[in-house]
Amino acid sequence: MQIPSDLEIARDAVLEPLSDIAGRMGIGPHLLEPYGESVMKVRLEAADELAERPRARYVVVTAVTPTPLGEGKTTTTVGLGDGLSRTGRRTTLALRQPSMGPVFGIKGGAAGGGYSQVVPMETLNLHLTGDIHAITAAHNLLAAMIDNHLYQGNQLELDPHSITWRRALDINDRALRNIVTGLGSRTDGTPRQTGFDITAASEVMALLSLATSVRDLRARLGRIVVGTNRSGKPVTAEELGAAGAMAALLRDAIKPNLLQTLEHTPVLVHTGPFGNIATGNSSVVADLVGLRSSDYLVTEAGFGADMGAERFFNIKCRISGQAPDAAVLVATVRALKTHSGRFKVVAGRPLPEEMLAESPDDVRAGAANLRKQIENCRLHGVSPVVAINAFPTDHPSELDEVRAIAAEAGARSAVCRNVVEGGRGAEELAETVAEAAEEPSDFTLLYPDNLSLREKVEAVARNVYGADGVEYSTTAEKQLESCERNGLGHLPVCIAKTHLSISADPQLRGAPTGWTLPVREVRASAGAGFVYLICGTMQTMPGLSATPAAFNIDIDEDGQVSGLS
Template sequence: MSMPSNLAIARDAVLRPLTDVAADMGIGPHLLEPYGRGAAKIDLAAIDELADRPKAKYVVVSAITPTPLGEGKTTTTVGIGQAMAHLGHRATVAIRQPSMGPTFGIKGGAAGGGYSQVVPMEQINLHLTGDMHAVTAAHNQLSAMVDSHLHFGAEPVLDPRSVTWRRVIDVNDRALRNIVIGLGSRADGVVRETGFDITAASEVMALLALADSLPDMRARLGRIVVGSTPDGEPVTAEDLRAAGAMTVILKQAIKPNLMQTLEGTPVLVHAGPFGNIATGNSSVVADRIGIHSGEFLLTEAGFGADMGAERFFNIKCRASGLTPDAAVIVATVRALKAHSGRFTVVAGKPLPPEMVAENPDDVHAGAANLVKQIENIRVHGVSPVVAINAFPGDHASEHDAIRQIAEAAGARVAVSTHVADGGKGGVELAAMVAEAAHEPSSFQMLYPDEASLRDKVSAIATQVYGASGVEYAPAAARQLDRFTELGLGHLPVCIAKTHLSISSDPSLLGAPTGWTLPVREVRASVGAGFIYLICGEMRTMPGLGRNPAAMQVDIDADGEVVGLY
């Protein structure tokens, strides 16, 4: 029998009062700011009020290199959180806020799925409490002030050819990738080329996720570099006197959002930086609240362990000072079969019939990717647990194949049916996570602050990606040297690359070796606090497909939303 749709399941949910959900976390009603019946902002004063409570075990959920369909990290994070209650443990879940670009594009919603969802499903996927729009407004306020500064020729002089600060909007719209502004009369501004990125790609979104307080966010906003003077000196948002207004726009957005799972587990939903070009993790302030709100804090890191988990360890944990106790690697039969190189998976299309047929050999043929992602967790001194996210068409022999691969690599492993069965379907997995989290931890970052930027890039490329080395385009090498001269060499690095391969080439499956990481451009996200290296062709503004999810979304005769998934 087929399951109801995600939306139908979510709509049937009986929600607990959020004051009760918050009370389970030790948060009183005086710290809640309700947004309707389904969500509430948590005042940042909760960080200090909870500080004396015991620390939760801190668990990050990542995955093997995913197919274009995604392998269920959010669903698994929610499922483990619900399963902890079945074991008598109190858990809190922390996830990113979905962008409406993917929601109306090809991916659909990002609130989990089946009986392991965050609810209300419509609210989390559509606007929530307005944080995405606040980030959009703050970013574009700076954009407007950049162009006003150019129009009036104000001090410090900003070279229009050096401006790197674009505009953002929370939709998929390829026509906005490259535009010309300032057309018309002289009063309409300086004519120049620029473009739009999606809001999740904004540096403002990344710094919102990494700030640990309102004052810290204000300072980070001031450090944003928008361009340079004719002499090459950086020009910042502080120089343009824009950071104060941006902070005011974001004053509510820095407060995490409280929601719940279908089974009433507390969920902190906050920030949504891109996973392939930014940190791909939810906020530091959410984790600083969640770390004192129960026995376990479960957070998700975007895409594979080579991306989201690596940035969680080396960027987010560096910013928060929190230390992880265990990591979950989500694996699916279809993803390992895809890494065999025998099949092609296309988003929006059914899986090839031969890929659905029972064949454990195809799973073993894709084993290298899972083994490498287990290594990527272990290199940071964290205990890995492999979660087999079970799909209805899977075969027991194929689950056994994944178990054999994971156990041979020294990882715990469990099959989880949390999508179909909710928390009770994830009990075995949750028990293994709890066991791993209580082991002595030897967490270590991949590189120290004082390492050179080139050494930091090399460490990630060779130890995490499996590359033989790094090759810099001449312009990228000059940019890297310039950032070191400007005193930014202490910052961590964030490597923007494809999420469809551990390498920088999306066509290379499994765990490729003997390749060279090509760095074509280097940028400084000084406000967010990392150096951003671009490897390969990266899109910061997605486009809609021929038949986007938006075509299915509507209201019915009763005014209810239909078509979300």
């Protein structure tokens, strides 16, 4: 059962020429821009050129509420893609681009694992084609133009204390969370308190992930609100004269990046917005291309089905106008055991001994979470398929128990072993997903645009989270009213709560009931196109640990990278 390391497997991979892969997608060379040897950008014209082709089945991969153990959602997504390819279905994957913060911080990379990987993994993890850097540059250009506006006389009467636009860098650097800028002498700007977020948390990232065309990108950039003037009126990037230059900085970043899996399934990697204060979903444009260039388009949404999938349905699909045909819910025996609340599981520590003992009963005790997440897919009219990502230490009776729980909830299920076996280990899952996706779809948004923001939050909190209601802080109440007043009431809502529980309390496992969603703050991502509500503390700039992954990363004299995993 011992398999080589991720990096070893990735290094041994024999890549297929991307132009051949693109060819199978119907994407000709005139629509491709090579970046190095094994990555290409796909021009947005591809979506228009392929518009007459049949639309792919659209599958979103989500999961039970994440546990510190990791459920293998990305590996399952990659395995499913390879499984669908192996069973004769032309399939494209659409994934988020990993941030370099965690690459050098926690884990040294994010490209799947084992025999379900996206390659080349070094390129994927380090810069890729520079999209995140372009977003950083656009974000910080706006920041510089805000401070320059204050410095040059503040013609728009922007209230410095109202400025919500911070700066961004793709790094884990806690020292940049809270800073004072503009110190020094009179010619060094206007002192004020601000900070940096990791670029994944930038509104520009969210905006790029939701833009449907270059024209739409340009318009959304103009609508970004950076603060208010002395009369409380929003001040936009357009008014500051920054939106055009920001768009110029993003002219290549809006094109999806084409890579491949170890088994040569095409993968569109594009954008990587945060999963709490933003959508946690890869880009609309990548999906628009993928939906016209394959039989199946499989995309992954961040965190559990209450988080990434809910935003996939109610924000991403609302904006793109595309309806999903199936949702895959990744579950593991160990996750369900963790959701039983019977074990104390800590990230980075070995599994508690007693969790490895055969116990379908412990699995059953954690069923509520899986059941609720199945329901959360159904709420949107989408057929759920439970993908049971099998670990070598799982017992057959436990895997059967997960299948039984799924069956009782009326959901299809399949066990997959693709991390060890590659796409072959996901063929059953592929057939099951195809069965679900080929049924007529009945996709419905959870709420219409014309509900009030308050009603929209209520809809998500009650129906998706299982809360009894919503409670607003005084600040949040005021901010909510101000959003409505400023004409943002038609936007969908993005609720930033913990991803570690369906509730707002990270400690609560399963499917908590009898609680109220506490909204602390309300902010608008007017450019990206949603209003987000902060429940609890959201960290938008991670820190490094005492032994960051960077310690182990190096190159040899041929430029070969080591230490990524």
